[in-house]
Each structure stands twice: as structure tokens, then as C-alpha cells.
Amino acid sequence: MRRSGREGCTDESEFLEGVRYLAEPIRDRDGTVIASIGISAPVARLPKEREKEYSGQVTAAAAQIGDMIGTLED
Numbered sequence: 001m002r003r004s005g006r007e008g009c010t011d012e013s014e015f016l017e018g019v020r021y022l023a024e025p026i027r028d029r030d031g032t033v034i035a036s037i038g039i040s041a042p043v044a045r046l047p048k049e050r051e052k053e054y055s056g057q058v059t060a061a062a063a064q065i066g067d068m069i070g071t072l073e074d
Contacts, residue, residue, distance in 0.1 A: 008059065010051065012043065020046045022055050024062040029070035037062050 008024040023038030039046075039058055046054060 008055065010055070018043055022051065022058050024058045026062045026069070027066045034069070037065065
């Protein structure tokens with residue numbers, strides 16, 4: 001497992017052979033990690049060449065969820 005981006009993680013077949021994982025932290029408005037979001041798929045369906053694209057989508061989803069949680073705290 002390795003860190004990617006702003007403390008997100010990727011895992012390529014380390015936990016389960018042939019499966020790639022991408023995860024990002026979800027932060028509250030103070031920047032505290034309160035949860036995480038991730039995806040997993042067979043390496044054939046989530047090739048290394050597209051990891052940056054998918055990672056960006058996971059990062060965007062984490063930020064959006066964090067923003068929504070922030071509005072609930074008001």
C-alpha cells in the first residue's frame with residue numbers, strides 16, 4: 001500500500017491478488033479525518049494508466065462528502 005495525493009492510499013494486489021484499491025480521506029471542515037471513501041476493481045478493469053483519472057474522481061467525491069457534512073454541522 002502506498003500513499004497518493006494528499007494522504008490517500010493505493011494498493012495494487014497487496015491485499016488481494018489481482019485487485020487494485022484507491023482510497024481518500026473524508027475530512028470535516030476543520031480538516032480532521034472523519035471517514036474514508038474508496039473503490040476497488042480487478043487490475044484489468046482499473047489499469048495503472050488510468051489510476052490518476054480514477055483517483056481524481058475518488059478525491060472529488062471525498063471533498064464533496066466532506067463539504068456536505070460541513071453544512072450539516074451548521
